[in-house]
Amino acid sequence: MSVRRFWASASTLVLAAVAALGIAQPASASSAAADGYVALGDSYSSGVGAGSYLSDSGDCRRSTNAYPYLWAAANSPSSFAFVACSGATTSSVAGSQLGALSSSTGLVSVTAGGNDVGFADVMQDCVLSSEATCLSSVSSAVSQIQNSLPSGLGSLYGSIRSRAPQAHVVVLGYPRFYQLSGSCIAGLSEKERAAINNASDVLNGVIAKQAANAGFTFSSVVDEFTGHELCSGDAWLHSVTLPVYNSYHPKAAGQSGGYLPAFRSAA
Numbered sequence: 001m002s003v004r005r006f007w008a009s010a011s012t013l014v015l016a017a018v019a020a021l022g023i024a025q026p027a028s029a030s031s032a033a034a035d036g037y038v039a040l041g042d043s044y045s046s047g048v049g050a051g052s053y054l055s056d057s058g059d060c061r062r063s064t065n066a067y068p069y070l071w072a073a074a075n076s077p078s079s080f081a082f083v084a085c086s087g088a089t090t091s092s093v094a095g096s097q098l099g100a101l102s103s104s105t106g107l108v109s110v111t112a113g114g115n116d117v118g119f120a121d122v123m124q125d126c127v128l129s130s131e132a133t134c135l136s137s138v139s140s141a142v143s144q145i146q147n148s149l150p151s152g153l154g155s156l157y158g159s160i161r162s163r164a165p166q167a168h169v170v171v172l173g174y175p176r177f178y179q180l181s182g183s184c185i186a187g188l189s190e191k192e193r194a195a196i197n198n199a200s201d202v203l204n205g206v207i208a209k210q211a212a213n214a215g216f217t218f219s220s221v222v223d224e225f226t227g228h229e230l231c232s233g234d235a236w237l238h239s240v241t242l243p244v245y246n247s248y249h250p251k252a253a254g255q256s257g258g259y260l261p262a263f264r265s266a267a
Contacts, residue, residue, distance in 0.1 A: 035077075035078065035104055035105065035167075036077050036081075036106055037068070037071070037108075037109075038101055038107070038108050039069075039080075039081070039084050039108075040093055040100075040108060040110040041084040041110045041111040041112050041172075042084065042087065042111055042112055043085075043087065044111045044250065045066065046062045046066060046084040046085055046086050047062060047064075047069070047250075047255055048086045048249045049238050049246040049251055049254075050065035050252040051252060052065050054082075059085075059086060061086045062085075063255070065252040065255050066082075066255050067109075068080075068263075069082060070260050071267065077106075081100035084111075085097070089112065090113065090116055090149075090153055091156075094156045094159045098163050101163035101167070103164070103166060105163075105166070105167045107168050107169075107170070107267055108164055108168070108170070109171075109263055110170075110171055111172050113145075113203060113207050116148070117144040117148075126192050127240060131189055131192055134195070135191070138196060139195075141199055145203050149206055150209075150210055153206070153211075157210060157214035168267070169214070170216070170217050170266045173208070173218065173219065174204060175221050176197050176200050176201075176225060177193070177196055177229060178197055178230050179230065180197070184231035219262045219263060219265065224262050228253075236251055236258055237251065
């Protein structure tokens with residue numbers, strides 16, 4: 001298999017976050033635990049890159065090091081449905097994961113959006129092609145984020161609310177990939193890294209706005225990952241690596257030190 005096909009088949013990449021935004025008051029851990037917890041979403045919620053995958057999760061790669069599993073282990077909800085799956089889009093979350101929700105669901109977490117706009121292809125272009133091709137690919141993704149993603153997110157969030165009308169829903173963002181002017185001496189140019197970070201802000205700004213429109217709580221992970229981006233010297237994210245699906249996903253330390261505190265503070 002060629003490197004390009006390898007990249008095309010990799011689990012999708014999702015990018016960085018903006019400041020937290022939400023209008024719902026967070027439920028306490030104890031009240032949420034009493035009603036059960038459902039973890040929806042893509043590879044950043046399933047725990048791709050964190051290892052220790054549950055044997056029955058297959059290609060969804062649900063990890064015991066992922067923030068939903070860690071939160072459930074610490075808070076003992078009355079029930080826990082871990083259905084997040086690598087590669088999920090807003091439409092596939094809506095089509096295949098929402099059966100875990102019910103009128104008695106008390107807490108929901110979700111990450112979704114990056115797969116809808118093709119960030120796997122963006123990173124493939126940036127890693128394997130010229131700077132000009134990378135910047136063009138990033139620009140195309142930003143256009144999709146602004147023009148087509150809002151409707152997909154709005155539809156998904158509406159379906160979550162319909163299935164779980166009493167639930168406190170936490171929508172999490174994605175960590176910024178790069179520390180600019182950092183320790184990296186090879187790889188992408190600073191211009192490419194800055195463009196990817198900017199696209200991350202646009203992506204998460206759209207996600208945050210749609211979450212607020214739905215009455216959900218958006219929780220950023222950007223503060224938690226600051227100082228732990230790629231090129232920081234202490235990255236909580238995988239760079240290009242094997243197996244390829246781990247690339248640009250949080251390590252176990254990113255789940256426990258980044259996502260778990262961000263979710264815990266909002267749940």
